[in-house]
Amino acid sequence: MSLLTIGSIAFDSIKTPFGKISKTLGGSASYISLSAKNFTAVSIIAVVGKNFTDKYQRILKGVNTKGIEKTSGKTFQWGGEYGFDLNSRKTLYTKLGVFADFKPKLNEHHRNTKYIFLGNIHPKLQLDVLKQIKKPKLVGLDTMNLWIKTAHKDLLNVIKQIDVLIINDEEARQLSKENNLLKSAKKILRMMNDKNSTLIIKQGEHGLLMFINNNLSLRRTTAAKQSKNKIAALPSVARNDMQIFNLPGFPLENVVDPTGAGDSFAGGFMGYLAKADNISYKSLKKACAYGTITASFCIEKFGTKALENLTDKHIQKRYKKYKQLTRFNI
Amino acid sequence: MSLLTIGSIAFDSIKTPFGKISKTLGGSASYISLSAKNFTAVSIIAVVGKNFTDKYQRILKGVNTKGIEKTSGKTFQWGGEYGFDLNSRKTLYTKLGVFADFKPKLNEHHRNTKYIFLGNIHPKLQLDVLKQIKKPKLVGLDTMNLWIKTAHKDLLNVIKQIDVLIINDEEARQLSKENNLLKSAKKILRMMNDKNSTLIIKQGEHGLLMFINNNLSLRRTTAAKQSKNKIAALPSVARNDMQIFNLPGFPLENVVDPTGAGDSFAGGFMGYLAKADNISYKSLKKACAYGTITASFCIEKFGTKALENLTDKHIQKRYKKYKQLTRFNI
Numbered sequence: 001m002s003l004l005t006i007g008s009i010a011f012d013s014i015k016t017p018f019g020k021i022s023k024t025l026g027g028s029a030s031y032i033s034l035s036a037k038n039f040t041a042v043s044i045i046a047v048v049g050k051n052f053t054d055k056y057q058r059i060l061k062g063v064n065t066k067g068i069e070k071t072s073g074k075t076f077q078w079g080g081e082y083g084f085d086l087n088s089r090k091t092l093y094t095k096l097g098v099f100a101d102f103k104p105k106l107n108e109h110h111r112n113t114k115y116i117f118l119g120n121i122h123p124k125l126q127l128d129v130l131k132q133i134k135k136p137k138l139v140g141l142d143t144m145n146l147w148i149k150t151a152h153k154d155l156l157n158v159i160k161q162i163d164v165l166i167i168n169d170e171e172a173r174q175l176s177k178e179n180n181l182l183k184s185a186k187k188i189l190r191m192m193n194d195k196n197s198t199l200i201i202k203q204g205e206h207g208l209l210m211f212i213n214n215n216l217s218l219r220r221t222t223a224a225k226q227s228k229n230k231i232a233a234l235p236s237v238a239r240n241d242m243q244i245f246n247l248p249g250f251p252l253e254n255v256v257d258p259t260g261a262g263d264s265f266a267g268g269f270m271g272y273l274a275k276a277d278n279i280s281y282k283s284l285k286k287a288c289a290y291g292t293i294t295a296s297f298c299i300e301k302f303g304t305k306a307l308e309n310l311t312d313k314h315i316q317k318r319y320k321k322y323k324q325l326t327r328f329n330i
Numbered sequence: 331m332s333l334l335t336i337g338s339i340a341f342d343s344i345k346t347p348f349g350k351i352s353k354t355l356g357g358s359a360s361y362i363s364l365s366a367k368n369f370t371a372v373s374i375i376a377v378v379g380k381n382f383t384d385k386y387q388r389i390l391k392g393v394n395t396k397g398i399e400k401t402s403g404k405t406f407q408w409g410g411e412y413g414f415d416l417n418s419r420k421t422l423y424t425k426l427g428v429f430a431d432f433k434p435k436l437n438e439h440h441r442n443t444k445y446i447f448l449g450n451i452h453p454k455l456q457l458d459v460l461k462q463i464k465k466p467k468l469v470g471l472d473t474m475n476l477w478i479k480t481a482h483k484d485l486l487n488v489i490k491q492i493d494v495l496i497i498n499d500e501e502a503r504q505l506s507k508e509n510n511l512l513k514s515a516k517k518i519l520r521m522m523n524d525k526n527s528t529l530i531i532k533q534g535e536h537g538l539l540m541f542i543n544n545n546l547s548l549r550r551t552t553a554a555k556q557s558k559n560k561i562a563a564l565p566s567v568a569r570n571d572m573q574i575f576n577l578p579g580f581p582l583e584n585v586v587d588p589t590g591a592g593d594s595f596a597g598g599f600m601g602y603l604a605k606a607d608n609i610s611y612k613s614l615k616k617a618c619a620y621g622t623i624t625a626s627f628c629i630e631k632f633g634t635k636a637l638e639n640l641t642d643k644h645i646q647k648r649y650k651k652y653k654q655l656t657r658f659n660i
Contacts, residue, residue: 085509179415182583206536207578246655248537248576253512285658325576326656328615 001137002041002064003274004110005032006129007119007263008099009046009068010076011056012303013092017084018256024303025059026078028119028142031260033063034307035267035294036117038315040275042267043067043110045129047102049075059308067110073098086258087204106132115274117266118162120144123154130161138279140164140270142262148174156191163279164198166266172201182244185211189242198284200269202262205255207248210288212281213241243281247288250296250322257302261295264307268294268315293318331467332371332394333604334440335362336459337449337593338429339376339398340406341386342633343422347414348586354633355389356408358449358472361590363393364637365597365624366447368645370605372597373397373440375459377432379405389638397440403428416588417534436462445604447596448492450474453484460491468609470494470600472592478504486521493609494528496596502531512574515541519572528614530599532592535585537578540618542611544571573611577618580626580652587632591625594637598624598645623648 012026033042043064048056052075057065076099079092104125114137118126126141133139139162147155148171159165165188169181175191176184181201189197189211199211269291276283293315297306342356363372373394378386382405387395406429409422434455444467448456456471463469469492477485478501489495495518499511505521506514511531519527519541529541599621606613623645627636 180583180585182581203536206533209581244581244655245658246578246581247658248578251512251539251574251576253510255510289658323658325574326658328575328577328619328653328656 001114001274001277002043003036003115003117003270004043004045004067004113004133005029005036005117005119005267005270006045006104006126007032007117007121008076009044009048009052009056010078011051012259013077013079014257014259014303015081016086016257016302017082019302021257021302023077024305025056026259026303027076028121028263028266030060030304031263031298031307032117032119032267032270033060034304034310035264035291035298036271036274037062038294038310038312039268039271039290040115042271043113045104045106045110047071047098047104049073049098051075059304067104067106069102069105071098080259082258086255089258104129104132114138114277115270116140117270118142118158119263119266120147123147123151123158127154127158127161130158137277138163138270138273140166140266142166142266143171145171145174159192161193163193163196164200164269165192166200166202166262166269168202168204168262172199181209185209185244186242189213200288202265203249204258204261205249205252207246207292208265208288210243210245210247210284212243212245212284245285245288247292248326250292250318250325252296252300255299258299259303260307261299264298265291265295268292289319289322290315293322331444331604331607332373333366333445333447333600334373334375334397334436334443334463335359335366335447335449335597335600336375336434336456337362337447337451337472338406339374339378339382340408341381342589343407343409344587344589344633345411346416346587346632347412349632351587351632353407354635355386356589356633357406358451358593358596360390360634361593361628361637362447362449362597362600363390364634364640365594365621365628366601366604367392368624368640368642369598369601369620370445372601373443375434375436375440377401377428377434379403379428381405389634397434397436399432399435401428410589412588416585419588434459434462444468444607445600446470447600448472448488449593449596450477453477453481453488457484457488457491460488467607468493468600468603470496470596472496472596473501475501475504489522491523493523493526494530494599494614495522496530496532496592496599498532498534498592502529511539515539515574516572519543530618532595533579534588534591535579535582537576537622538595538618540573540575540577540614542573542575542614544573575615575618577622578656580622580648580655582626582630585629588629589633590637591629594628595621595625597621619649619652620645623652 007028010027045067074097077095176187178184272290337358340357375397404427407425506517508514602620
């Protein structure tokens, strides 16, 4: 199956202890689609300005960009700087540009997509897109501290209607007002849809925790109900009312720019699920591993540079290493 | 096989956001032995003062305490306080007491032990013990920032003579003067013995990284050379000249006191290896998992409380959960 994503397309200016880069292609939709295209066909819903030239367009080769609207005005811009250990990031500026008045309009092809990822953008835009989808099978969503703070109600509204929420540990703590991540996860799963939500809490270099509500019959749409791919219950690791799955990060020696790591994770995760067209527990775990792998490539070079040349062969090779890296008893 | 450990026995006074406890049994040797005794017979080399009463002695039931010397003077005391998220610790006081003049003397039984863990104590004392061992098969060692700073030469001297170094990420960075943990690991492995050293970097709630030099024929003593248990090479995950293995932490909802977590890890790790009497790569990985499990119990209660009532049944149950928690593709 193919994947549809909405998110930002931006010109990023990034400074890290290892160098800097100016006006490089960035934004959540760019990182998501460049990661996901290694697994399946991807379409983007986004908006750019007149200054989005062919130079940028060419980087998105292999991605269906028919849903990128080009209007008068300037492409979204972001500037950021990372501290010595790459864990602290300072946003220097954010210029919304054409995103300020964006009203996403989906064509028939987009509206029929089954796998949707709502990249980090105002929750109202995420909901605008979701409403136009006919029969989604799996909807993922990313958000950020800004929306948790300034668009709390809209965010709660949209996360009630999705299947997989992908956020980082800080955002989870902020959203749940709980420091302990297990307690935080329980609270967030309650904020999500009734029974079968999945929450992924990214922990940067330390990997991730995935939580799945334990009542594992598929929910949501008729399409989902008709599917054969039920999420299989594995009660053995259930703690109270949820499943937990834990993956470490892929250890890297040379990290130069963490920008886009979270989006690349989402791209690999959703790309794998759409390709497999299977949302069993096993699939979700493999998707987490593929997401970790695409993100690990992303941060080894500046901006989208590493993703531009990424191939399935690279991904499979690292996936195999990763599997061995984390198995303690076979 | 049995395990011999040297380390501190202390009276700890601990304050965390979840409560406090005064003059409870503490010290590295206590946590190590109470964790390891679930796997194999453990002997302690340590010193206590006259105020080490039967009340404390009883807690070490099941541990061979013949190597605990009782002298005039006071038992080592430590006081510490944890911040809100339990990640920051402030040492309020350290009173060395009888440890100031301790000269460990090992009996014949001790000297014949094959599995040795040198708990966190001055490197000179660690070396004093190691010298008295006849034919060690596997020697592990823990240390801390204090010795890295104030006894650097002694520490480098002793880590050249051991097999497994177990430290945390901060200590690894301090010892190697490298921020990136892979680079740090490479440097530290070079500081260790020639070919076949193992380094475990603990990352608190985020789990651990284990690094093994890739030339995996067993080194050290004649005893080791005679052993059938060669560390099996698994070149598939080798990165440059070392193997890497990565485990996430065991997710816990209620952590009340992190004191002793590192020592409990070492106890479970070494206890399992001594019991299995096998130091293959697979054994080392399983030992990491068992260490993670004993540490996870330790921090759920104050001081040694959780370890006092720990049984093999608890450990095996959690080990099984942990295995499922981390497998993404079976």
